[in-house]
Amino acid sequence: NAGVMQNPRHLVRRRGQEARLRCSPMKGHSHVYWYRQLPEEGLKFMVYLQKENIIDESGMPKERFSAEFPKEGPSILRIQQVVRGDSAAYFCASSPRRGTGTNEQFFGPGTRLTVL
Amino acid sequence: DAKTTQPPSMDCAEGRAANLPCNHSTISGNEYVYWYRQIHSQGPQYIIHGLKNNETNEMASLIITEDRKSSTLILPHATLRDTAVYYCIVRVLRGGSQGNLIFGKGTKLSVKP
Numbered sequence: 001n002a003g004v005m006q007n008p009r010h011l012v013r014r015r016g017q018e019a020r021l022r023c024s025p026m027k028g029h030s031h032v033y034w035y036r037q038l039p040e041e042g043l044k045f046m047v048y049l050q051k052e053n054i055i056d057e058s059g060m061p062k063e064r065f066s067a068e069f070p071k072e073g074p075s076i077l078r079i080q081q082v083v084r085g086d087s088a089a090y091f092c093a094s095s096p097r098r099g100t101g102t103n104e105q106f107f108g109p110g111t112r113l114t115v116l
Numbered sequence: 117d118a119k120t121t122q123p124p125s126m127d128c129a130e131g132r133a134a135n136l137p138c139n140h141s142t143i144s145g146n147e148y149v150y151w152y153r154q155i156h157s158q159g160p161q162y163i164i165h166g167l168k169n170n171e172t173n174e175m176a177s178l179i180i181t182e183d184r185k186s187s188t189l190i191l192p193h194a195t196l197r198d199t200a201v202y203y204c205i206v207r208v209l210r211g212g213s214q215g216n217l218i219f220g221k222g223t224k225l226s227v228k229p
Binding site: 004033035042043044045048056059089091093104105106107108109110 | 150154157158159160161162165203216217218219220221222
């Protein structure tokens with residue numbers, strides 16, 4: 001049973017380019033969460049999605065950032081017109097459907113974005 | 117979710133027990149105590165959680181005080197691979213929002229040979 005998968009593991013972009021980060025949740029998990037970790041800081045929540053729905057995006061910057069979790073395929077975190085301050089590790093986590101299990105979230109290995 | 121307070125860092129000798137404290141004095145009756153850890157450059161890893169009874173699994177033990185205002189995570193025989201940042205988080209298990217985890221600064225545990 002594969003864990004949460006994220007790709008790419010490392011991504012380098014120049015200022016102004018777009019970054020697309022992908023997350024495949026664990027099998028059977030329909031909840032996906034994105035977190036950002038700036039250098040030397042703790043993880044900060046960005047967005048929580050279920051299939052085809054954004055449930056909570058209170059941690060998402062108002063501009064340039066978007067997320068989706070389509071019916072088929074991985075969840076995508078998209079950052080348009082990247083700036084150096086976007087350089088960080090972006091972690092995805094998944095959990096089973098609401099009301100089941102222990103409510104723990106399983107994290108992927110992260111994508112490290114570097115903006116030159 | 118309730119706020120937690122943890123010491124910023126701790127050292128432990130390899131093979132000894134590591135006891136990591138956490139204060140959560142404003143915890144609500146329906147909030148559980150969760151522990152995660154993050155080994156350098158990796159994604160956080162779930163360790164254990166509990167409500168009011170002490171819990172034990174293959175990784176650790178969780179001791180929660182009777183008034184639930186604090187807890188201690190115990191790694192019974194720490195190894196060098198246990199060096200990580202340990203996060204104590206309180207949140208509702210189910211029924212409420214199954215939303216985000218709120219990570220504080222955690223405790224950086226250094227296991228030394």
